[in-house]
Amino acid sequence: MASIARVLIVGGGIAGQTLAVALARRGIFCETVEIKPDFQIVGAGMYVQGNALRALREIGVVEAIVERGWHPADDRFFTADVNGARLAHSRVPRIAGPELPATVTIRRRVLHDILQEAVGRTGVRVRMGATVAAIDDDPAAAGVAVRFSDGTADIFDLVVGADGIRSSVRTMLFGRSDPVFTGYANWRVTLPKPADLDAITWMMGRGKSLGIIPIAADHLYLAGVTKEPGNPRYDRAELPRLMREKFAEFGGAAPALLVQVQRPEQVVYTAIEEVTQPAPWHRGRVVLVGDAVHASAPFWAQGASMAIEDVIVLAELIATGRPAEDILPQWMARRYDRAVWVQQGSLETGERGHREGPGVYEAITAYLAANMPKEVAARFAKFAEPI
Numbered sequence: 001m002a003s004i005a006r007v008l009i010v011g012g013g014i015a016g017q018t019l020a021v022a023l024a025r026r027g028i029f030c031e032t033v034e035i036k037p038d039f040q041i042v043g044a045g046m047y048v049q050g051n052a053l054r055a056l057r058e059i060g061v062v063e064a065i066v067e068r069g070w071h072p073a074d075d076r077f078f079t080a081d082v083n084g085a086r087l088a089h090s091r092v093p094r095i096a097g098p099e100l101p102a103t104v105t106i107r108r109r110v111l112h113d114i115l116q117e118a119v120g121r122t123g124v125r126v127r128m129g130a131t132v133a134a135i136d137d138d139p140a141a142a143g144v145a146v147r148f149s150d151g152t153a154d155i156f157d158l159v160v161g162a163d164g165i166r167s168s169v170r171t172m173l174f175g176r177s178d179p180v181f182t183g184y185a186n187w188r189v190t191l192p193k194p195a196d197l198d199a200i201t202w203m204m205g206r207g208k209s210l211g212i213i214p215i216a217a218d219h220l221y222l223a224g225v226t227k228e229p230g231n232p233r234y235d236r237a238e239l240p241r242l243m244r245e246k247f248a249e250f251g252g253a254a255p256a257l258l259v260q261v262q263r264p265e266q267v268v269y270t271a272i273e274e275v276t277q278p279a280p281w282h283r284g285r286v287v288l289v290g291d292a293v294h295a296s297a298p299f300w301a302q303g304a305s306m307a308i309e310d311v312i313v314l315a316e317l318i319a320t321g322r323p324a325e326d327i328l329p330q331w332m333a334r335r336y337d338r339a340v341w342v343q344q345g346s347l348e349t350g351e352r353g354h355r356e357g358p359g360v361y362e363a364i365t366a367y368l369a370a371n372m373p374k375e376v377a378a379r380f381a382k383f384a385e386p387i
């Protein structure tokens with residue numbers, strides 16, 4: 001059984017780019033194949049939580065993330081009622097070290113650019129506009145034979161499926177399984193940030209919620225959650241009006257921001273889906289990471305963190321020089337429980353916060369006012385555990 005000297009990464013997203021840099025820094029050959037001809041990053045902003053920052057220290061991009069993103073100076077995160085009145089705040093611990101913020105919020109495009117620049121510095125080849133057409137992992141063969149969509153072929157010691165929620169590698173390994181709609185949708189828009197708005201606040205409404213999240217000195221994103229029974233397909237032209245209407249009940253800073261949502265291209269509407277893949281997440285010398293195998297609802301804002309942790313652990317194990325057959329079960333042992341805990345906890349938090357019915361709103365807001373800080377502290381204590 002040979003050590004892993006050549007790795008193919010399928011997917012140049014957050015997990016794929018992080019893995020490429022982590023492997024290159026350890027002197028392990030890899031190449032990436034990305035289906036998009038160029039990176040059109042859909043989305044507004046995102047949280048890069050402390051456990052992701054800790055993992056990303058390994059690839060030397062944390063300073064750029066802190067510099068080009070935003071964070072509250074005192075690491076406090078607020079929960080508010082539908083009128084914008086504060087119910088509670090959580091002071092999130094600094095997992096990545098005392099000198100780094102607890103969490104950074106950043107434009108998705110900027111995070112992608114930082115990772116892409118880091119890949120560029122390594123010289124790792126990224127084939128754009130191509131994918132894998134077939135994977136032949138004959139145990140008797142010295143390596144995994146891969147045929148690409150452009151007709152070329154090559155042999156690798158390990159193939160990593162980092163190809164996101166609709167992973168083709170997952171289908172090749174385990175047969176087709178579509179992501180499951182959770183019943184919720186997310187409405188996101190990036191807007192100019194008023195100079196005096198300097199806090200991250202989630203407002204709880206009746207069966208819906210709205211976050212106001214700075215992502216740079218001059219920008220913020222609004223992230224709203226609604227229940228969408230039947231997973232409707234909205235006409236793109238209607239999205240600004242629908243977003244304004246659906247969140248019209250929110251007060252505080254919301255009305256002055258929502259009124260700026262006027263153009264269809266401003267609004268990113270996403271039906272929230274999950275991937276729950278039974279263990280093991282590998283077969284032979286092929287493994288799935290990130291959303292390809294455990295895409296979760298974003299109520300804990302941890303999907304990218306889990307994807308990043310997945311590949312940092314994988315790179316560490318690959319660098320031990322042991323064969324795929326040895327390291328993949330170890331990788332599972334270090335990743336499965338944690339990723340499933342996030343997936344289940346995140347959805348439970350979302351479901352608890354978006355219930356409806358007589359007296360429910362009052363019960364939810366009273367619960368959050370009383371319990372939010374200790375619940376967040378307990379959750380982040382677990383995120384702080386070594387991976």
Ligand SMILES: Cc1cc2nc3c(=O)[nH]c(=O)nc-3n(C[C@H](O)[C@H](O)[C@H](O)COP(=O)(O)OP(=O)(O)OC[C@H]3O[C@@H](n4cnc5c(N)ncnc54)[C@H](O)[C@@H]3O)c2cc1C
Nearest residue numbers: 011013014015035046047131163164290291301303304305
């Ligand atoms: C509304 C919403 C808000 C979120 N907010 C947060 C947040 O605040 N913080 C957080 O940590 N997470 C958040 N997440 C989750 C986060 O976006 C994902 O968990 C993360 O992007 C997963 O990274 P990935 O690399 O596994 O997949 P992706 O980022 O999806 O990357 C997959 C890549 O593979 C490529 N690809 C697809 N198919 C193929 C193929 N066949 N061949 C080659 N390439 C292929 C894609 O083009 C893409 O570049 C949120 C998710 C949603 C839906």
